[in-house]
Amino acid sequence: MTQKNRIRKSLPPEALAIIAQLGSHIKIARKRRAITMEEMASRMFVTRKTLGRLENGDPGVSLAVFTSALWVLGLENQLKEIALPEQDKIGLYREQQLLPKRVRSTKIKDDLDF
């Protein structure tokens, strides 16, 4: 039996919780702006039901739907901060670990004029 969509059965509970929180935050933001699901869904070019899945924390909704929701709410800029390389402390640390112990001057072909 070829198993499909392993991820749905294996999503760590914390990841599920994060997605659920995102959904409820989006719902709160929508209500604060006094927008109905119908109205917001149409601005997102999706159906009310799909927006509902997002707001209810369904992990299966696409990044398109998610991003579009933030877009309609005017919150899309926050997404740009995610996984920013210059703020990735773990990454920067690991990168240093990968640096060579010593550096040796490399012979550069000097006909590469620049």
Next chain:
Amino acid sequence: MTQKNRIRKSLPPEALAIIAQLGSHIKIARKRRAITMEEMASRMFVTRKTLGRLENGDPGVSLAVFTSALWVLGLENQLKEIALPEQDKIGLYREQQLLPKRVRSTKIKDDLDF
């Protein structure tokens, strides 16, 4: 003709760009950690191809895949900041606008003991 998946054809270019950036940031973070796509995909319980779609900015990948990637990279906490109600300036402003002009003391039935 019933049009399906309108969102794919209607995603604002900026939203597409944001998703593409997220993907490339994830790719950078992975490389910094010296993890191959194969290795990372297996930790996410998806195939290398699906991870590739995420890293290449495919707007169709699910929140599950996206969140799982951040999870594996140890960056999932950043997601918790998205659309946080207490930091939603637009929302807080609009909420104030919705407040009633005046307040009138309401007759509270006092047999609601609490």
Next chain:
DNA sequence: ATCTAAGGGGTAATATATGACTCAAAAGAA
């Protein structure tokens, strides 16, 4: 109290995502 609209949830049809497999190009190490 009454009424209207908002939203939760079901179904069937269809588009798309995802997995499994494969080939090939490109990157990197020795």
Next chain:
DNA sequence: TTCTTTTGAGTCATATATTACCCCTTAGAT
């Protein structure tokens, strides 16, 4: 250079997302 690994990409089968349509409960306004 040569060899190995990584990764990009195509195909097919299947699971799932999304739509369009439906009904129904309930919250909120009057």
